[in-house]
Amino acid sequence: MDDKPNPEALSDSSERLFSFGIIADVQYADLEDGFNFQGTRRRYYRHSLLHLQGAIEDWNNESSTPCCVLQLGDIIDGYNAQFNASEKSLELVMDTFKRLKVPVHHTWGNHEFYNFSREYLTHSKLNTKFLEDQIVHHPETMPSEDYYAYHFVPFPKFRFILLDGYDLSVLGVDQSSPKYEQCMKILREHNPNTELNSPQGELFL
Template sequence: MDAKPEPGPLSESSEPLFCFGVIADIQYADLEDGYNFQGSRRRYYRHSHLHLQGAIEHWNKESSPPSCVLQLGDIIDGYNAQYQASEKSLELIMNTFQRLKVPVHHTWGNHEFYNFSRDYLTNSKLNTKFLEDQIAHHPETVPSENYYAYHFVPFPKFRFILLDAYDMSVLGVDPSSPKYQQCLKILREHNPNAELNSPQGELFL
């Protein structure tokens, strides 16, 4: 069998098929600088807003602007909940995103659930399922309304899939619900930490 030819290097004149922006872990809070859970990394809570503004200005000025931007979660920090500032901080960041000239696809991380319930997120501006491709689903595979996942095609032959990483989780779920009890059982079976939310062992559920 003949070997497949190796693709040649891109020349300086090569044009990309398309491009997209990615931003993650903004973790904004109107707080003085602090540290992560382990105390090993400094957090610049207020300054993260400036980084977001800079990224948006850069994307808007691109001669070939991105087709979309992926926001990969942890848009505000969990500390906001302790200071009853979750909605205010989210509003500030979402208003900043409105300056962007292209669509933004939001995913949900653990800090979203430190601040809000799943029901709240489902009905918030962080739910961008309206940007999904409208295709027919088989009746047996139609996801529930609370399952936050979808896919879209930013360019022919390229499909992006956003998954609900916290579908099975105690975060954002009513503690009295059967699903919470099911997730808690799984968590206790597989997480040896006394503090179930500890990052020791990198198990998050």
Template sequence: MDKNPNSEAIDEISESIPGTIDGISEPCFSFGVISDIQYADLEDGYNFLRTKMRYYRYSLRHLQGAIEEWNEESNHLFFVLQLGDIIDGFNAQYKASEESLKNVLKEFKKLRAPVHHTWGNHEFYNFSRHYLRNSKLNTKFLGDQIAHCPETIPSENYYAYHFVPFPKFRFILLDAYDLSVLGIDQSSPKYQDCMKMLKEKNPNKELNSPQGLSEPQFVQYNGGFSQDQLNWFNAVLTFSDTNQEKVVVVDFFGKSKKDIWNAYINRILWLKGTIRNFPSSSFGR
């Protein structure tokens, strides 16, 4: 092989390396991802559908192991994404929600990087939206403010924000339970509207059952996005598009958009050319 291959050959080699962007393998930044910790001080048990075993106490050891690994990373870890279901819904039955959350957050304090939290259905099994908004699980203060673009400032009506860990990279955290019957006052108009929507799509007595549904995402443990949040999301994507930023979209459902009540979020993702799927947690420049 030629000791000095030309630039085209270098590009071809670089493009074949997994986890690279634009054909260059040097990472710009690294971050961690963890989801579904679902901690509870309980014996092992099955999930709601009785299809998977859950190791409630042992999950804390997995978190401890992840934090130890992240703290020992040779490359500086910029942040960690905690993708929801931080404690299990069974905690509510045993009035142990706050204590379990305290135990998990105690472990996260050992991490030498900021944590961005998203909210899943198990957060709402344990806490109201009002409680979460005033808890350590609200990391909206870590968000980026674009002063000259007020339409990119999220409303307090939903839990969503965006941040820039490195120039030309923007992460957008979405509230996948903005439309939901979980975690909100049952006397509120929003609850009534969401329950009406859910029952129109799901006639089952057990609203967590998708049995016989043509749109199986319409179950009680799922949720969706309000038009207000989608308009904000579109504004942030437009800003990133204009400024040639790479964008990573983060929410509780991740790639499984079939679980979202209003699937038209896919149309926004399809229309915006800045959205890309990245194969690893290291970003190249």
């Protein structure tokens, strides 16, 4: 006798507890279409804003409104830095997010650090730590001010944890700082590529 549960039966009888939206790699830039680092995938830099607008419209029109949206990084493309358009592009994308009726939790990807320093991001609209659950930290586990990570509970018994994936990184860090030297040492020890930011071997710091 097969005692395995029937997923369809479960979905028919189960009540949805809550929902949330996810979007990643918007990578907006006011540029014509291009390609990724390897030249294998097309990038629709300018058109990406339309996709974001469409996603926001869908979330706003859901019969059961999502509790929040998770923006998983690379909100604008690194090319913006080459054209001194980082702040302008970020402002345009953030203005688009204002149309959303629910909170947005932002994480930082490599393209955020191609455009901005960690200090800039810490004081920018991409810092959504104010949405975290307020808890008392033990003095020994108190995170540093520039460590971007937090957690929150969107629904009882569900906890979301946003981690700082670039805490140890040469991106967005003052090159004269001890942390930069530490990260560069790790890169040189473990990354055989001449171009340290090459995806060959997939070690990113």
